[in-house]
Amino acid sequence: MxxxxxxxxxxxxxxxxxxxxxxxxxxxxxxxxxxxxxxxxxxxxxxxxxxxxxxxxxxxxxxxxxxxxxxxxxxxxxxxxxxxxxxxxxxxxxxxxxxxxxxxxxxxxxxxxxxxxxxxxxxxxxxxxxxxxLPSLRDKPIDSYIQVFMIFAWIVGAGLAMAVLVGGDSLWKFITGFGAATAIILLIFKDTILGFVASIQVSINDMVRIGDWITFEKFGADGDVIEINLATVKVQNFDNTITTIPTYALISDSFKNWRGMTNSDGRRIKRHMLIKQTSIKYLNNEDIERLKQIEIISTYLSTMQDKINNFNTSHGIDKSSLINGRNMTNIGVFRKFIQTYLEQHSAINNNMLLMARQLQPTSQGVPLEIYCFSKDKRWESYEYVMSDLFDHFLAAVPYFDLELFELPSNSTFK
Incomplete structure (x- = not known):
């Protein structure tokens, strides 16, 4: 040519x-x-x-x-x-x-x-x-890996371009002088470096995946993870807003990942009712006979009544006063009613922990807590099951001569 x-x-x-x-x-x-x-x-x-x-x-x-x-x-x-x-x-x-x-x-x-x-x-x-x-990689932080490779490629490309423009000897002198400015560069690219390290730790420890439901109170995030990249993690909250969280915050701060719940066999229901202490009492024979009309605890009441009577008789207990010997209480029978109802409920997982327990009394009454797990973990279904349970329990309280505590209102004084 x-x-x-x-x-x-x-x-x-x-x-x-x-x-x-x-x-x-x-x-x-x-x-x-x-x-x-x-x-x-x-x-x-x-x-x-x-x-x-x-x-x-x-x-x-x-x-x-x-x-x-x-x-x-x-x-x-x-x-x-x-x-x-x-x-x-x-x-x-x-x-x-x-x-x-x-x-x-x-x-x-x-x-x-x-x-x-x-x-x-x-x-x-x-x-x-x-x-x-790919289903096996859909929940992995692919964006972070690609960004790391791209950063490495740009660094190599910038080095090759510098070598072409200034020559090999000049490039070596440039790199030598570049080391003196490392501290300034680390300060400028602090977030990128922290994000790079954090993304590796998040991936290795499997802390967050795409699609996980996380709660991060510090950043106001409560929703599903939709993107994980080198610098940020994007969370779509349940009100459809987007919260951006620095990737390194997942390592430095505490957050809640609900993946364990979604992968388990049930979603926990933990809620209590406040029972007025003045409404708690021993049950006499008339009370017990009346409560036997409640089918799911009828057999329990008959069995316990026989056991208690046999114990009191064998020990010569004076039952002219209910406080003597063994007795059933309305709150204890109510707890048994709740326990049995939960065990028979089709929406409750009986293979997981299930109980009705009494907590430490407070100035507002005695907390009676229901602790169980819903089979359906979807939010709307879970809320429906929990509301349905408490609708029933709240309506059942008066049948046991118990009262719920609530702060006085105008109607109370009237």
Whole structure:
């Protein structure tokens, strides 16, 4: 090709132009022709690759090749022939201009590095989108991994570009001086570095996955994780707002992940009623006979009544006063009623912990807590089951001659 370097030079000399003018005009004409040829070649190669890739994608069952087209991998690869021709044509166009020859050669080499980075980026984006379609990787922080690889690629690309522009010896001096500014760089990129370390720890320890329900009170987050990347974690709250949490906050602060609950066999119901202490009493025989009308505790009352009577008789207990000997209480029978009702309820998991317990008395009464697990863990179903249970228990309180505590209101005084 070098023999054509002065193709137009002789023509301009024949026209009577000076040697310098002929050299510049020769260079400009060759440059324009080369640019036109490169643009046409780039356009043709792009169209050919687009047609070929579209046909291949339409014939395959995998969606990987479709993602390659979506992320413009063939389009970026199509620039390679044009770039190659541009690099090879530099000696031809700038044959008489050594400085321009060196400058354009370095620029084309840097352009090649940038093009390589764009191809790597489009490939990594394709892999990211493809991995997200796989069930086994759908809940993994793929974005963080891809960002780490992309940062590494940009660092390598920047180093290669610097080596091209300043030369090997100058690059080594630059890197040596760069070490002195490490502290400043660490300060500037603190969040990125912390996010990088945190994303690795989050992934290794399996702390958060895409789709997990997390509660992070410090940031006001309460919802499902929709994205995990190098710097942030996005949570879609139940009111459809989006909360952005720094990734390193998952390591430095405490948050609640509900995955254990969703993977378990039930969702916990833990709620109490406040019973007025003055309404608690021993049950006499008339009270017991009346409560035997409640079917689910009828057998229990008969059995306990016989046991208590036998104990009191065998020990010669004076039952002229109810406080003597063993007795049943209305709150104790109510607890048994709750326990039995829960055991027979179809929405409660009997294989998990289930109890009705009495907590420490307070100034507002005696807390009677229901502790069990709903089989259905969906929020709306869970709330329905819990409300249905307490509707029944609250309505049953008066049948046991018990009263619920509530702060006085105008109707109370009336």
């Amino acid at each position: 070098i023999q054509y370097a002065h193709f137009f030079y002789d023509y301009f000399r024949d026209l009577g132009l000076t040697r310098v003018t002929s050299k510049y005009l020769n260079m400009l004409v060759l440059l324009v022709l080369t640019l036109i040829f490169i643009l046409i070649l780039d356009l043709l190669v792009r169209k050919v690759l687009r047609l070929i890739s579209a046909k291949i994608a339409s014939r395959t069952k995998s969606n990987f090749d479709d993602l390659l087209i979506t992320n413009r991998v063939p389009r970026n690869i199509a620039h390679i022939p044009a770039l190659y021709i541009a690099i090879k044509s530099i000696p031809l166009v700038f044959n008489d201009f050594a400085n321009l020859h060196l400058l354009f050669e370095k620029c084309m080499q840097v352009a090649g590095i940038v093009l390589g980075l764009w191809i790597v980026r489009s490939l990594l984006n394709t892999l990211k989108n493809y991995f997200k379609t």
